[in-house]
Amino acid sequence: MSNPFPIKQTTSLNLTFDEQGSAYSNNYDDIYFQPGIGLEEKRHVFLIGNNLPNQWRQQKTFTIAETGFGVGLNFLSTLALWHEARQNNQHLHYISCELLPLNIQQLTQALSSFPEIEKYTKHLLENYPEQLIYGTHRLHFKTFNTTLTLIFGDCLSAFENLNATVDTWYLDGFAPSKNPDMWSDRLFKAIANLSHVGTTAATYTVAGKIKKGLTDVGFKITKVRGFGQKREMLTAELTTEHKIIEKQPWHQTHTSNNHQSFTVIGAGIAGLSIAQKLQIQGKNVTLIDRQKQPCQETSGNPQAMIMPSFDLNDSPEARFYLSAFLYAIRHYSLENYHPVGVHALAFTDKQKIWQEKLLSHFYLSETLIQPYKKGILYPQAGWLDTQGHAKSLIESLGNYLQAEITRIEHNDNLWYLYSNESLIHTTHTLILANGISIKKLLPEYVLPITPKHGQISYFNSTDINEKIAESPHVQLNKGYITPNWNGIQTIGATFDHIDSKDWFNLPKITTDHWQRNTELWDNTPYAQFLKKDISYKSRAGNRVTTPDHLPICGAVIDQQQFKNDYHDIRHGKKWKQYPIPKVIDNLFIMTGLGSRGFTSAPILAEFLCNQILGQAQILDTNMQRSIHPNRFLYRQLLRS
Numbered sequence: 012m013s014n015p016f017p018i019k020q021t022t023s024l025n026l027t028f029d030e031q032g033s034a035y036s037n038n039y040d041d042i043y044f045q046p047g048i049g050l051e052e053k054r055h056v057f058l059i060g061n062n063l064p065n066q067w068r069q070q071k072t073f074t075i076a077e078t079g080f081g082v083g084l085n086f087l088s089t090l091a092l093w094h095e096a097r098q099n100n101q102h103l104h105y106i107s108c109e110l111l112p113l114n115i116q117q118l119t120q121a122l123s124s125f126p127e128i129e130k131y132t133k134h135l136l137e138n139y140p141e142q143l144i145y146g147t148h149r150l151h152f153k154t155f156n157t158t159l160t161l162i163f164g165d166c167l168s169a170f171e172n173l174n175a176t177v178d179t180w181y182l183d184g185f186a187p188s189k190n191p192d193m194w195s196d197r198l199f200k201a202i203a204n205l206s207h208v209g210t211t212a213a214t215y216t217v218a219g220k221i222k223k224g225l226t227d228v229g230f231k232i233t234k235v236r237g238f239g240q241k242r243e244m245l246t247a248e249l250t251t252e253h254k255i256i257e258k259q260p261w262h263q264t265h266t267s268n269n270h271q272s273f274t275v276i277g278a279g280i281a282g283l284s285i286a287q288k289l290q291i292q293g294k295n296v297t298l299i300d301r302q303k304q305p306c307q308e309t310s311g312n313p314q315a316m317i318m319p320s321f322d323l324n325d326s327p328e329a330r331f332y333l334s335a336f337l338y339a340i341r342h343y344s345l346e347n348y349h350p351v352g353v354h355a356l357a358f359t360d361k362q363k364i365w366q367e368k369l370l371s372h373f374y375l376s377e378t379l380i381q382p383y384k385k386g387i388l389y390p391q392a393g394w395l396d397t398q399g400h401a402k403s404l405i406e407s408l409g410n411y412l413q414a415e416i417t418r419i420e421h422n423d424n425l426w427y428l429y430s431n432e433s434l435i436h437t438t439h440t441l442i443l444a445n446g447i448s449i450k451k452l453l454p455e456y457v458l459p460i461t462p463k464h465g466q467i468s469y470f471n472s473t474d475i476n477e478k479i480a481e482s483p484h485v486q487l488n489k490g491y492i493t494p495n496w497n498g499i500q501t502i503g504a505t506f507d508h509i510d511s512k513d514w515f516n517l518p519k520i521t522t523d524h525w526q527r528n529t530e531l532w533d534n535t536p537y538a539q540f541l542k543k544d545i546s547y548k549s550r551a552g553n554r555v556t557t558p559d560h561l562p563i564c565g566a567v568i569d570q571q572q573f574k575n576d577y578h579d580i581r582h583g584k585k586w587k588q589y590p591i592p593k594v595i596d597n598l599f600i601m602t603g604l605g606s607r608g609f610t611s612a613p614i615l616a617e618f619l620c621n622q623i624l625g626q627a628q629i630l631d632t633n634m635q636r637s638i639h640p641n642r643f644l645y646r647q648l649l650r651s
Contacts, residue, residue: 015168016146016631018325018333020376024111032124034082038111039185043081043121048239050125052215053084054092055238057181060213060246063089064096066179072102074627076177076205078166078193079184080109082121086159087131094131094155100293101156104627106177108162108169112143135159138341141391142379146334149617149629150341160627166193170201174264174635175627177205182214187221194220196227203228203253212247221245228253260591261577261645262636265566266625267440267597269424270294273623274438276416276428276452277445278305280315280397280608281601284616285442287404292624297436298408299428300445301415306401308517309446309552312467314493314501315609316485317343318353318392321380323368327637328560334634335611340391342613347399351494353392354484357385358535394485394493395609412436416445419452421596440597440623446555447514449602457570458563459643460603462514462553466524467503470547479537490531502528502541504606509553518551525549557603558643564601564615565622565640569593573644580648592641599623600640 025037031046045052057077067073077085086105093103113121118139122132138150143163150159162169166184180202187194202212202225212230214221215237222232222245229251237244267273273289275282278300286298302308317339320332340350357363366387370380381388405411418429419441426441427434443449447462472495479492479500486492493501505527521527529541557563572593580589601619604611614629615638621628628635636642 015172015633016164016330018321018330019145021110021112021143021145021163024113024117026113026117026121028120032121034117034121036111036185039189041185041189044084045239049084050088050128052238053088056215056244057085057183057213058088058092060235060244061179061181061211063179064092066211067093067101067103068096068098070178071100072104072626073179074104074106074175074177075179075181076106076170076175077181077183078108078198080107080112080161081183082113082118083135084122084125085181085183087122087125087128087135090131090134090152090155090157091128093157097156102292103155103157104160104175105157106160106162106173106175106627108164108166110163110165112161112163114143115139115141140337142337142376144333144337144379146330147629147631149338158627160629167195167197167201169631170198170205172631172633173201173205173627174630174632175205176207176625177202178207178210180206180210180212182212182221186216187218194218194224196224199224199228200253200255203230203249204255206249206252208249208252210249212245212249214245215241217243217245256588258585258587259577259580259589261573261589261641262632262639263591264622264628264635265594267599267623269439269597270624271439272297273440273442274299274426274428274436275442275444276300277443277448278302278411279308279310279444279446280306280612281310281446281604281615282442282444283310283401283404284612285444285601285619286408288616288620289623290408292620295410296408297410297412297438298405299412299414299416299436301413303413304401305405305411306397309465309554310397310401310608311550311552312501312503313397314394314496315397316353316392316394316491316493317348317610318389318485319379319610320607321369323365323372327634331561331634331637332607332610334630335607335614336392338614338617338629339610343395343400344403347396347403348393349396350391350393352484353389353487353491354383354482355386355389355487356535357387358488362386388484392485397609416452421598424596426597440599442599442601442619442623444601446602447553449600451515453567455570456567457644458602458640459558460555460563461557462509462555463605464507464509464518464551465504465554465606466518466521466527466549466551467501468525468528468547468549469499469501472498472500479540488532488535490528492537502531504528506554506606514553518553520549520551524551554606554608555603556605560605561603561637562601562605562611562615563603563640564619564638565599565635567595567598567600568641568644569595570644573641574648577645577648580645581651
């Protein structure tokens with residue numbers, strides 16, 4: 012399937028403002044809102060038209076989706092009403108797509124005309140994405156218990172690739188006469204597929220194309236009084252479901268059917284992140300690890316690099332790590348995250364050619380990647396104080412058990428966790444985030460994951476040449492060198508094979524770690540300084556990798572049943588309806604994060620939390636396929 016969200020900037024928006032401050036789109040030859048009455052019109056059409064807040068009073072989570080974000084007036088007026096009328100612990104999920112998003116300067120100017128919602132505008136402007144990159148951008152407004160999912164791209168592709176259940180639709184955007192491509196049969200089919208019986212919709216237009224489109228997919232249409240000079244508008248309610256049935260739903264996501272208690276095994280950055288996300292949702296979470304504190308093994312390196320990973324193709328790997336990076340830099344607090352930039356050096360002709368091609372092929376914006384001093388710079392990338400981050404999270408989590416879980420069993424809707432033969436804990440929903448040890452707990456479950464031994468070395472900044480010690484950036488070649496932090500710098504990291512007999516043992520520190528790490532800088536001007544006999548120490552960890560370099564995240568399926576159900580998939584029977592894979596009840600995994608775990612863990616945790624709780628998901632369906640635990644077995648059956 013082709014990718015609807017390529018790695019590139021969105022198309023520039025041609026926007027002008029009149030004397031009254033109204034925003035005018037030269038791309039569509041139309042205004043975004045009526046001068047002087049824009050906010051009142053939005054409230055009448057979309058809030059009153061959808062009977063809000065009466066609709067959301069009885070629901071713990073309410074999901075609204077709209078077809079055009081524009082200047083954000085619908086979102087801000089909804090946020091204001093939500094803040095005033097919501098009950099305790101209710102959560103609003105607002106999903107909006109925009110093909111031509113405003114940049115932060117344009118948005119600031121457009122919203123300056125509405126001082127009555129300045130309080131909410133401030134929060135939006137503080138969180139609005141700096142990079143207007145195609146794809147999904149998720150913003151959290153904790154003060155208002157609200158999540159905004161902004162999808163930059165064509166709304167047809169956006170909604171066809173969205174995994175969510177929508178309660179209310181705002182059918183906004185320019186009129187069918189101005190924007191005929193959007194108001195198509197594809198759009199209405201996608202809307203119906205994301206809706207349930209009782210889902211409502213409202214729109215300012217009564218165009219015949221929209222009435223027919225909604226009616227054809229099961230909505231009952233009602234004409235009601237319009238606003239201002241518009242005599243009529245439309246409201247609608249879905250009375251008949253029109254779900255799109257996929258012929259090969261091998262990548263289906265699954266929810267937990269019991270939310271009473273959640274347990275995460277593994278307190279590295281993967282387990283810590285998912286525990287945090289569940290705890291934010293008000294869930295009872297227990298975190299278990301064999302160490303006394305979180306982030307003590309592979310995730311225990313004091314400085315973790317946070318950066319995207321590009322290649323010369325618009326690959327699933329590059330798309331995932333860009334999305335993960337953009338989410339991570341919003342997720343980590345500036346108390347622990349240091350966006351000092353990552354400077355990828357180019358010492359050889361091959362490296363220089365590759366970087367030149369990368370800049371020309373994936374030129375995004377200077378805030379994301381730029382040429383810099385014998386290389387390229389990722390200016391928003393940097394490093395994380397891992398122990399500071401772990402400490403801040405564990406203080407809020409509370410339920411932490413030190414134990415090495417050696418066996419798990421499932422009976423009567425409960426998971427039983429044992430350490431040797433002693434029962435340690437029971438839980439309703441279990442998430443395994445304990446790296447390669449997942450293989451010990453699920454001995455019959457086949458996953459092509461492999462641990463790699465990695466070791467870093469520390470050195471005192473005063474012992475190294477000033478060119479290395481004084482650089483403010485993380486320096487990247489075949490290895491990396493972190494900036495001076497309290498007089499210490501880190502160099503790393505090795506990436507070595509581990510014999511299967513040692514997979515589950517604690518990693519050993521090798522005596523040649525300094526030599527091995529400094530060899531990564533051979534044939535560079537740094538080599539002569541790194542070869543000096545200086546004071547150093549080291550630490551080691553085992554990173555879990557996958558054949559396609561992408562992590563594994565999702566529900567654990569019944570592999571034998573899947574083989575039975577999909578045994579003939581290799582014959583390409585596109586007409587055949589295959590069943591949704593059977594899963595092991597309330598069991599989920601997150602592993603295979605490799606050497607970029609601190610970059611990918613936050614978005615994976617958000618995705619897994621969304622999946623477990625049945626919420627609108629942060630990753631589009633293409634990206635979900637890329638990290639699905641079932642992808643390897645599916646590919647194997649295709650090749651068999």
